[in-house]
Amino acid sequence: GYDAQSVISLLQKQLQAEASQSWVLACLPRPWRISLEEDEEDPSPETKHVLPTLNVPSSASPGARPLLPEIYFSVYADQDIETVPSNSNVASSLVRDSLVDTINILDYNRNVTAKFLVDLDCYFAPNTFVKRATPFDRLREVEEGKSTWKPEDVAVDAVFSQMLQLPSPEHKLVYYHSVLTESCKIAPAAIAPSLGRAIRYLYRNVEVLDLELGYRYMDWFSHHLSNFGFTWKWTEWVNDVELSIADPKKAFMLGALEKEIRLSFAPRIRGTLPEPYQALISEAKEKDTPDFKYKSDQTPYSPQALQILSLLRAKAPDSEIQPHISSIESEAQSLGVEDPLIPSTDAYITSICFIGSKSLSHVLSCIDRCKDRLLKIGQQSEAARRQIISSVVEYWGEKPGVGVNVVDKLLNYTILTPLSVITWALVDNIGKGKILVNAHVYEMVASTMHKVTNRVRQIVTARNQVGMPREQVALLDETLEKEREEMHQLFAVVEDALVGVAGGYVDEMAESRNQDTEGEAMLRQWGQRWLRVFRRKMAVEEAWVSENFKGVDAAMEGVDENGGQMLLNGNGPVGDGADANGDL
16 A cells, blocks of 8 residues: 655655765756766865855744645555655655645746646756656666656656645646646657556555545546547456446546536547447436426326426516416325425426526526525425425436536525535435445535535634724624534534444444445445545634634734724834824
8 A cells, every 4th residue: 555654754754864875865956067078077176155044933924825744645656667756765855845836836827837847857967867758668678776767757746746635735626637738738748658657546546545535536537538539548447337336446437427528518428438338328418408307297296397387488477386386285285295395396496407408507597586486495494495406416317517516506596505405415315325426426515515614714814804893803703603603513414424324324224134235335435435534624624713713802903992903113003093104
């Protein structure tokens, strides 16, 4: 397995080893020596300059990056030939650090960043790397004692180390995607084979990779293929097509294909796949507009639903739609349905989805027109509110990415609540845990939790602004308390649901005997992987709030007793009635 070590502890060991060898630091260029000819003698000893003493302040600002340990990660760790510096070599830290700094500082220009990565061998000592674009198999022919480090591997490794950083990367993930894409365009013969080996390494280890990182890898993989004609050597993984749907490799495969379809369309993606993969893309996925289930006479409440659809299309007022809603509820009540609002909600939401299936703007326009009724549904019944999610996900069952997007918009409209989304996914539909293998379910839950945690962070940031009056600070504190309570409640729901799956004692698992024990073991592993992710997210959010939350006195720093903002200069505080020099 991969021996994960923190960057700091690794660097300490490397520096100790380098000190014992008189600080060779072989990878660093020495330009005063490069200019010497072979027959030219080394001139007199170089003049040594005394560097000024560095005074390290007792308290230093950590900057924007969180003070969390960074793990040294490499996607070329298990190769029989060393194409990147080993962990024991100080070059692994020196080269990686220079590349990472460049990647993160030059985030405003991905093209320059990519060019720097491609040219990285120009910035280190000669013979530190092999010639660019040297095939992997040719490295076996390199003389013993000479470097086999591939500059392309080192560059790709550095980008992946940032893209797969926990708990979160420094920049948006799409930036790292674009750097790899541009690098591949600049030097395809060099970068493409290195990316191929990175893809294979991550795929081989996807079952032990952190779940959140696995989905980041999936997002990048599908995005990257979309930039290069969706071409990949799928035949390499053909044996995994028959795996159980709960197997992490099969789940990755299905999730990646689904994301490819989002970025293109099903027939095109089907055309890029070998024959054994064809069954993974059903014919239903090729339909631009999913069928309206109420068109069938066999579907309960079909006549009323067709009327609702017709009226919604005609943009009829709610008063004309209500009789048909009431008719469904009366019929459901006569059939003994416990909550008649559920079937009427299903008919209403399915009609909205069908009308809005042309584009996102269509569905948003329809939701906006129907917002008042949708808000009332949630106020009348929590079960009916969750039925909204069920109807959306069912209608877009063959294109779950669209369903996730619509649910996200409904959250923005406050038609759905974060608790309703989490409860729907991890309580109502948890079963034995099969729902956990679906990439779109993780996307829905993670996105919902991010909205909640981001709201807490925004409040803390707002209350910490210099010059905030006491009354506003107190009001924000009250809001913060409510938002943190909601956040804790949501994490508790997630915890309770996942603990049951991870331990194998949810009702469905506990009741099953002598059945698919291997499949249930896989589902327990999914529960454990989910649990690890959301426990970490909770710990990170608590740590962030604790670290950034300032007391009222600290928040009030720079505000005079009347609530006026004050500036600080060399002569002391300056009130609103004075200029920057302290003069009235």
